[in-house]
Amino acid sequence: MKKRSTFLFSALCFGMAFLYIPMVLLVVYSFNHSRLVPVWGGFSLRWYKSLFTSEEIWNSLLLSLQIAVVNATFATLLGTFAGLTIARFGRFRGRTLFTGMLSAPLVMPEVITGLSLLLLFITLNELLGWPSSRGMTTITIAHITFSLAYVAVIVQSRLSGMAQDLEEAAQDLGGKPLRVMFDITLPLLAPGMLAGWLLAFTLSLDDLVIASFVSGPGANTLPMLIYSRVRLGLRPDINALATIIIFTVAVGVALAGWLLLRQRKQRERDMRMASA
Amino acid sequence: MPPAAGPAGGTGAQYADRPWLDPDAAPFIRIQGVSKRFGAFTAVGSVDLDIYRGELFSLLGGSGCGKTTLLRMLAGFEIPSGGSITIDGADMTDVPAYRRPVNMMFQSYALFPHMNVESNVAYGLKRDGVAKAEIAKRVGDILEMVELRQFGKRKPHQLSGGQRQRVALARALVKQPKVLLLDEPLGALDKRLREQTQFELMKIQDQLGITFIVVTHDQEEAMTLSTRIAVMDAGNIIQVGEPSEVYERPKTRKIANFIGTINTFEGNIAAGGKGGWHLACPRVREPLRAPKDADIKDGQKALLAIRPEKITMSKSKPGDDKLQSLRGEVLELAYMGNLSIYRVRVDGGQVVQVTAPNLQRIDRNKIDWEDRVYLSWRPENSLILRD
Numbered sequence: 001m002k003k004r005s006t007f008l009f010s011a012l013c014f015g016m017a018f019l020y021i022p023m024v025l026l027v028v029y030s031f032n033h034s035r036l037v038p039v040w041g042g043f044s045l046r047w048y049k050s051l052f053t054s055e056e057i058w059n060s061l062l063l064s065l066q067i068a069v070v071n072a073t074f075a076t077l078l079g080t081f082a083g084l085t086i087a088r089f090g091r092f093r094g095r096t097l098f099t100g101m102l103s104a105p106l107v108m109p110e111v112i113t114g115l116s117l118l119l120l121f122i123t124l125n126e127l128l129g130w131p132s133s134r135g136m137t138t139i140t141i142a143h144i145t146f147s148l149a150y151v152a153v154i155v156q157s158r159l160s161g162m163a164q165d166l167e168e169a170a171q172d173l174g175g176k177p178l179r180v181m182f183d184i185t186l187p188l189l190a191p192g193m194l195a196g197w198l199l200a201f202t203l204s205l206d207d208l209v210i211a212s213f214v215s216g217p218g219a220n221t222l223p224m225l226i227y228s229r230v231r232l233g234l235r236p237d238i239n240a241l242a243t244i245i246i247f248t249v250a251v252g253v254a255l256a257g258w259l260l261l262r263q264r265k266q267r268e269r270d271m272r273m274a275s276a
Numbered sequence: 277m278p279p280a281a282g283p284a285g286g287t288g289a290q291y292a293d294r295p296w297l298d299p300d301a302a303p304f305i306r307i308q309g310v311s312k313r314f315g316a317f318t319a320v321g322s323v324d325l326d327i328y329r330g331e332l333f334s335l336l337g338g339s340g341c342g343k344t345t346l347l348r349m350l351a352g353f354e355i356p357s358g359g360s361i362t363i364d365g366a367d368m369t370d371v372p373a374y375r376r377p378v379n380m381m382f383q384s385y386a387l388f389p390h391m392n393v394e395s396n397v398a399y400g401l402k403r404d405g406v407a408k409a410e411i412a413k414r415v416g417d418i419l420e421m422v423e424l425r426q427f428g429k430r431k432p433h434q435l436s437g438g439q440r441q442r443v444a445l446a447r448a449l450v451k452q453p454k455v456l457l458l459d460e461p462l463g464a465l466d467k468r469l470r471e472q473t474q475f476e477l478m479k480i481q482d483q484l485g486i487t488f489i490v491v492t493h494d495q496e497e498a499m500t501l502s503t504r505i506a507v508m509d510a511g512n513i514i515q516v517g518e519p520s521e522v523y524e525r526p527k528t529r530k531i532a533n534f535i536g537t538i539n540t541f542e543g544n545i546a547a548g549g550k551g552g553w554h555l556a557c558p559r560v561r562e563p564l565r566a567p568k569d570a571d572i573k574d575g576q577k578a579l580l581a582i583r584p585e586k587i588t589m590s591k592s593k594p595g596d597d598k599l600q601s602l603r604g605e606v607l608e609l610a611y612m613g614n615l616s617i618y619r620v621r622v623d624g625g626q627v628v629q630v631t632a633p634n635l636q637r638i639d640r641n642k643i644d645w646e647d648r649v650y651l652s653w654r655p656e657n658s659l660i661l662r663d
Binding site: 174175179270 | 351352353372373374375378379380382384386388389390399400403404430431433434435436439447448451
């Protein structure tokens with residue numbers, strides 16, 4: 001075997017350190033007994049205990065999850081329609097404009113999105129008396145508007161990679177266009193829609209800026225709560241919370257990777273069997 | 277060659293296998309003045325074509341010649357910019373794909389990846405609302421025919437290329453369409469499988485009596501499969517005929533070159549002895565005799581063509597003076613097993629290709645590189661082509 005380059009190896013170590021030292025520190029300090037974050041006071045689980053008994057944190061976590069699920073579901077629904085239209089409806093007047101406009105929220109600064117949505121809700125309240133107060137509903141609507149664009153882009157790219165002749169074949173065999181959509185297009189699109197749902201879910205769970213703009217008193221999502229607490233000083237229980245999130249994500253990613261690998265191996269076995 | 281026309285008052289029976297020769301036969305598929313433009317680009321110019329019941333008709337041409345667009349218009353995936361399409365007496369021009377009595381086998385096979393073989397084949401019958409028991413029976417029968425019965429529960433990705441091709445065929449045939457369209461049906465198969473499948477296709481077509489229209493760029497495939505071939509170029513049909521007719525009587529140099537190989541001599545026509553015509557070609561020393569049936573005038577520029585296998589090559593001068601003969605030197609030879617291909621430079625400079633069967637296992641009198649040889653052919657085997 002070729003001797004590995006020392007330079008490349010140290011570059012790798014440096015890169016990894018750069019990425020992971022902050023997280024490792026966070027995890028280590030979450031087990032710190034001391035109230036002062038940077039002072040090591042021995043190993044303890046007391047912050048985890050205080051975390052699990054804090055009603056405030058549980059409430060905001062629940063709120064965040066609720067918003068994320070509703071948002072992901074609606075964004076997937078609307079985004080799929082948008083993506084379908086753009087990829088399959090053929091050419092219509094203004095198609096390019098629509099395509100561009102659909103992906104604009106992806107590059108729009110969040111501050112602008114948040115501010116404009118806040119203005120919209122205030123105006124609506126003046127004119128229609130709805131929404132009377134800002135909170136979960138307004139945050140959900142705001143999240144749907146921007147995560148929809150992500151779903152639409154995913155669906156569109158999956159559709160353009162998917163050969164149109166499958167749909168044509170179904171039509172050729174007597175399937176009317178709507179029927180073909182349910183029999184062929186949507187089942188094949190399902191992985192893309194799932195990916196879109198998951199992305200919309202994480203985007204919503206992750207969002208601080210837009211939620212801060214359109215939220216009202218009493219509606220604190222988890223990122224908002226963490227941010228407001230840290231502003232009052234570093235708190236060890238937040239470290240504990242962050243550690244739990246890191247492990248949840250790591251387990252989720254590992255599981256997904258393992259499932260994908262298994263699926264690919266199964267496929268390869270099938271192919272070998274077919275050509276044998 | 278087919279007879280030019282039957283005697284007056286001839287019954288249909290004499291044309292049973294070749295209805296296109298019968299002036300009274302009604303075509304099954306009638307394509308009249310069909311054209312297709314995409315923006316400024318004309319994919320199909322203006323096509324008139326009559327196809328008869330039970331034919332295995334090939335649309336042959338290079339890529340971009342419009343053959344696939346024409347097929348897609350027959351399937352109903354493209355709406356013609358002009359003209360009309362009639363199938364079995366019914367106007368199909370504006371009928372959507374899902375209401376046409378036509379099924380298509382796609383080049384990619386387009387098997388539904390999330391359904392197993394049985395569901396793929398059953399899909400069309402389900403959409404037609406056929407009863408469950410009937411569907412099961414017909415799917416079973418057609419899978420039996422393509423020898424895939426035991427693979428019914430497999431998904432498309434668990435099949436080999438040849439098996440997928442047969443599933444696609446079964447799926448397109450199970451509805452017993454009036455017309456089956458096949459887009460490059462053998463294109464994705466390797467050579468050995470292709471030859472075998474060719475004959476299977478012909479057998480199935482013969483059994484079911486369904487009219488097949490095949491799009492292909494492979495002239496050999498078109499020659500073996502078809503009852504008739506339409507050669508397409510730049511959106512137009514440039515010749516329609518039986519395989520032997522297209523091969524032996526190509527109308528233009530382009531067709532002659534596209535289907536097989538042909539040697540062409542360019543020159544001017546002059547009167548020769550015994551009332552025949554000669555072609556004076558600057559790159560051949562002797563004048564070339566034109567075939568007697570050629571429609572030519574004195575002094576006209578013309579193209580004389582001869583297929584490589586119609587030329588005989590010998591070391592000694594051929595005795596028969598009815599033959600056209602030329603002298604030359606062997607430039608190159610390629611041994612192909614059953615036959616050999618020779619490239620011979622005739623006196624005057626033109627290079628002529630000759631193919632000869634290898635009749636002897638060990639040939640002591642074998643023609644080799646740089647040998648001086650005589651090339652000869654019967655003038656009636658040559659052609660005058662339009663450019």
